[in-house]
Amino acid sequence: MAITRPTLDQVLDIRTQLHMQLTHEQAASYLELMQPSFDAYDLVD
Structure with a gap:
């Protein structure tokens, strides 16, 4: 089962946090x- 890759939007949200x-x-x-x-x-996996 492949891991879920973060999206660009998720990376940008983390950046803000x-x-x-x-x-x-x-x-x-x-x-x-x-x-x-x-x-x-x-x-x-």
């Missing part, structure tokens, strides 16, 4: 960088 300065572009880049980790979690 944590009082982080993160642009939309940076949040999108973060999701791209995390994709291999998400894929690895899918393999373990």
